[in-house]
Each structure stands twice: as structure tokens, then as C-alpha cells.
Amino acid sequence: xxxxxxxxxxxxxxxxxxxxxxxxxxxxxxxxxxxxxxxxxxxxxxxxxxxxxxxxxxxxxxxxxxxxxxxxxxxxxxxxxxxxxxxxxxxxxxxxxxxxxxxxxxxxxxxxxxxxxxxxxxxxxxxxxxxxxxxxxxxxxxxxxxxxxxxxxxxxxxxxxxxxxxxxxxxxxxxxxxxxx
Numbered sequence: 001x002x003x004x005x006x007x008x009x010x011x012x013x014x015x016x017x018x019x020x021x022x023x024x025x026x027x028x029x030x031x032x033x034x035x036x037x038x039x040x041x042x043x044x045x046x047x048x049x050x051x052x053x054x055x056x057x058x059x060x061x062x063x064x065x066x067x068x069x070x071x072x073x074x075x076x077x078x079x080x081x082x083x084x085x086x087x088x089x090x091x092x093x094x095x096x097x098x099x100x101x102x103x104x105x106x107x108x109x110x111x112x113x114x115x116x117x118x119x120x121x122x123x124x125x126x127x128x129x130x131x132x133x134x135x136x137x138x139x140x141x142x143x144x145x146x147x148x149x150x151x152x153x154x155x156x157x158x159x160x161x162x163x164x165x166x167x168x169x170x171x172x173x174x175x176x177x178x179x180x181x
Contacts, residue, residue, distance in 0.1 A: 009117075012074075016098065017129055025039070028137045029138045030138070030140070031140065035114075038100070040098070046093075074088075084110055085105035088103075125152070137175070146174070
């Protein structure tokens, strides 16, 4: 089980990157009653048979995991959504991409804490590969959006300690500002 919602977000967004997406859009919306996440990508997508099996804990895509034959990410996500009065949906088209939507009741007693979103987004931005990931966080009337490529350009790249430190500071400042309002 994931310790925080940021862990859930990292796990599900990482699937898009690993699916060969060139563009990933990750949106987190907190409206007081609900916490909703939408991840849309232009990765390899899934056929109908794979979509039907995606929430089965005893199924994983062949070759995705070197040492295991089960995929628990989506089944655990579904269980968490249902346990916190939320929902999950997956739509995909092979060769086109995938959209994953999930939500939780923001006031449910079993909802894990949010965790460190700034660090989670930074980790996703530093994932290896040739892709752009755009992250939007909306809380009430406040919102910010940042893309991996924009941030890398602004801080001089995400390969150096300096660039990573500047990116971390920026993301933390955005999260602090949105949480305080």
C-alpha cells in the first residue's frame, strides 16, 4: 500500500512514461470535497483485452517487470479509491494513448496524507527518457502549471545538482503558495 497520495500519483504517472509517451499531462484538482487526478498520455495505449485485465492483480504486461508476474499498481489504486468513496476509470486506444482518472473523498478518514508533491513532481521530471510532462495543481481558485521542458530550460537543465536544487526550490515554492491560499 502507498504511504501517501503523492506515492500513488508517482506510480500512476510513471506508467505513462514507461509506455513510451512523448507528452504526459498530470492534473491534480482539490476542491475541498474531492481530490481528483487525471493523467493523459500519447503512449502506446492498450487494446480492449488489456484494458479489461488492467485492474486484475494477477496480470501485468509481459516484459514490463523483470522479476515479477503480477501488477498491483492499478488494483491497489482501485481498492484505495473505493475505500475512500472515490472512483477510477481507464480509457485507452492502442497506438494513441491512455487516460486514467481517479478520485478520493477529501474528508474520508482512510485517505492517506498528500505527501510531498514537489518532490514527487521533481522525481517524475527526472525520470529518464525523451518526454515532456506537464503538471497542473489546482486547489480551490488557485492553480499553477509547469512542464518538464520549461522547468529544465529555466534552471539550466535537470542533469546537474544546481539545476535540480533550483527546480526543487521552485516546485516547493509553488506548492507552499497554493497550500497557504
